[in-house]
Amino acid sequence: MTGVKEARPRAARRWAIDLRPLRVPAFRRLWLGNTLAMFGFQFTTVAVPVEMYELTRDSFWVGMLGVAAFVPLLVFGLWGGAVADARDRRRVLLGGSALLWCSVLALLGQALLGVGSPGLLLALVAVHSVAFAVSSPARVAILPRLLPADLVPAATTLNYTTFTAASVFGPLAAGLIFAAAGTGTGLPIAYAADALLFTGLVVATLRLPAMPPEPAADGEASRGGIAGIIDGFRYLAATRILLLSFVIDLIAMILAMPRALFPEIAEDRFGGGASVGWLYSAIAIGAMLGGLTSGWIGRMRRQGLALVVAVLGWSAAIAVAGLAHQLWLMVTLLAVAGAADLVSAVLRQSILLVHAPDRMRGRLQGVNTVVVAGGPRLGDLRAGTTAAAFGGAGVAWVGGGLAAGVLTVVLVVAFPVLLRYRSVTTAHHD
Template structure:
């Protein structure tokens, strides 16, 4: 091999996604199970609103699905995190998975009987959201139990990249199912595929070892339920690094997320048609490409600074996309924003999993679940309200610029996030400290 070839090989490894976590059998099984399950989830994510509209012919009922999904996530995401810290995380994940499977079976039966009830569909979506909220904190909190600390960023990147890939491929595949079979037969097929693909995650979880909570620290009273949730928020309030990471993500999502404006912009600027599909896919496409070229993320040491830069780039790219009047340019800029969002998401997740002590990871993952799910939904509300009062251009471009500015102001006022480095650990976990 020539020196030039060796140099090119090193450059490729430097940029390509880091696959070293896949050498760990337990992580590899969970990653594969999660990947297959996430693809199945996308079938249901498309099928449920399609079924609701077919039942009611009313977009108001379709909008109620968002409420049915978010409210349980807000409540049970926090509770599920507390339970994950107080119980064996493998058992928590299996219990949540069993409830998820039951909700999938309910959706399948509801579609098979035909002429179902929109109220019953809302109830099934609520159960599905509760099950996801219970299992999600435990599923993410086990990552540091499967990988050494230096591979946690790479493991988080692999998980997030495959999620974004599923977010691109899944809806397209669901659309093909409905195009080929129609709504009537297509709905049961979509739900059945979700239940079938979810089997991969259940099998991977069954093969995990027991993961009981670590022994409590001296003087610590470990509590589940509401008491555990309160303890988690108390810990978060005393940890400016993690608190700032949650705050900066909320700023980015609430103030800059433009997806509620996509239908209007697609119709007014690009004549509708396929344009709206490109706009809805653009951020996920950028995140997927960013993940495939993410080998450098795991080598970052100043992760706090990199997180701030990524959030600022997200806001500026969103603002620039709002000014574009050519579809290809808007899609390209939204893809840049998606790549920045991937970097932000991976760094926040890695910081949380490495910095937080194991006894708190479940509860903080519960908070993270609420932030990640709630931020974009609040962003939709913000964008729609701002567009109604100030116009689409101001709502889109102004939101991106304000989010970038506020992200900078946040870390100037509270610089702990800027100072965070990958090697940092909380004082209570450092050897030789009390």
């Protein structure tokens, strides 16, 4: 029986999330600051589309928030990645975080003053997106400077799981605020909570050590600006596995992300109130549960095939969720989609870590920022526009999921290199 008792904790360690990176003080402070900031960020993520729908009563305008966020992400995400490779990453992160903080305070100000301008809301979302795009590549690229190389994958998974946990509890808390206080009072409360919690990340960033750029392989410093961005794209174009992994994620997010439809669906099918918080939390619930049991992902060799299956699972679950008229069923199906998305995200990041040298890490993270954060925002535009054009959120929701699945199959059949991809190394845990 002793062997059985020892085997159970060993099996649990194989599945449980790895917390060893938290033993490093600098990472622990940054992780805590990020956790607080990510939780607060979810209040704004819910509040902005709720405010826009309250002002316009039109999902098209909610979808326009995706345009306002994506254009800055496309430009400044790539530029921010090049800057993170060419400048002190601590200073880049601090500057972007300061601008992000100011944009949340501006959202709070317009809510308190009752400005009620859709145009101003779009402009503030654009500024918020600029700040996120500049700071995000630096925030991810500093991990190998804070941790031993063998702890970087564990830290990445820990960050993913923490983000998904914040994405669960943040929208739920926001939904409770709106249910208890109403939209008029709930909006400034949500923005104020985000601004207050974001101070944790600012303090953690101030305590980081200086992180000047490392020299490139040829002994020269990495180039910033347009030249650095071009270098990054040349490297990406020559690395087909990375390129295809980004493309199929864009397909999944642009065609099958129903987020812009949540306010309308919550009101029409479920009577509004706290239901909007459940819808915004549902995908993250599945991703959080997937992250807490993610140890098995690192042992997979057929990572390319698993990535394709995860994207198809996301698309199918989203399509079926759009047919549900019971809140519990829609939340459950969205959670299944979230678990599939977690697997996709971890596999994509793992593949990137295997291929990317340090001198390219910031730029590739810049591209990853555009894909991960920009894809859903284009999805917001697609969903809102389709709902307005076809006169219904249900058609936009279900049709998007089906289209994403079909296009993914077409792509991987045309370029089967992704299906054949196997991991270079496979982690083994005793």
